[in-house]
Amino acid sequence: MPIINYKTKEINCKIVYVGPSLGGKTTNIQFIHHSVPSVSRTPLQSINTDGDRTLFFDYFALEIAEIQGFKTKFLIYGVPGQPYYKSTRKMVLNGVDGLVFIADSDKYRMSDNLESLLDMKSMLKDYGYNYNEIPLVLQYNKRDLPSVTPANEMEQVLNDRQCDSFEAVAIQGRGVIETFKAICASVVERLNKTLSVKK
Ligand SMILES: Nc1nc2c(ncn2[C@@H]2O[C@H](COP(=O)(O)OP(=O)(O)OP(=O)(O)O)[C@@H](O)[C@H]2O)c(=O)[nH]1
């Protein structure tokens, strides 16, 4: 649930990028950060190891237009994908309002994609979320690689909820903003419903 402060008229929505290690979560977040106006964003915080892999998590906040008179912010997080960092991933998922699952299209990584999806589902369940109700968008990244799993196959294996999904080449920015816009739209739609009910 988004954090709604009725006194200060502020709302914070948490969007979390998940997916297997090296799938392109940080690359997506860096591109989004670079693309939004500098006045509406905080600096991007990323703690990486030498190999460019996220050690803790990526984070920045983005102010968007007012929604029903509330000053609204998206808090954007990217988890560390490596299996070892399970506890950090779980911590970051707490309070999530929207999920972006970044899958790696490399044909040798389908089992990693699936493992990561199951890991995410089990953590959400531990928090008492209904997986089928949280806004979710999928991205099939690294479409530029020479040997990729066909998108329709990825769709069959990973998109059990039939959410919006996008093919992407995050290193070139392809599909990154489309993915981000889709999750924002889905989170805002849910937020509008929540605000209407509480009126
Ligand atoms: N060829 C190709 N490489 C990509 C693409 N997107 C990201 N990469 C590369 O893949 C590597 C991993 O990308 P990251 O964005 O760091 O992956 P991550 O999902 O944040 O990984 P963790 O932090 O370990 O979970 C980097 O070397 C990126 O440059 C893409 O679309 N195509």
Ligand SMILES: [Mg+2]
């Ligand atoms: Mg990362």
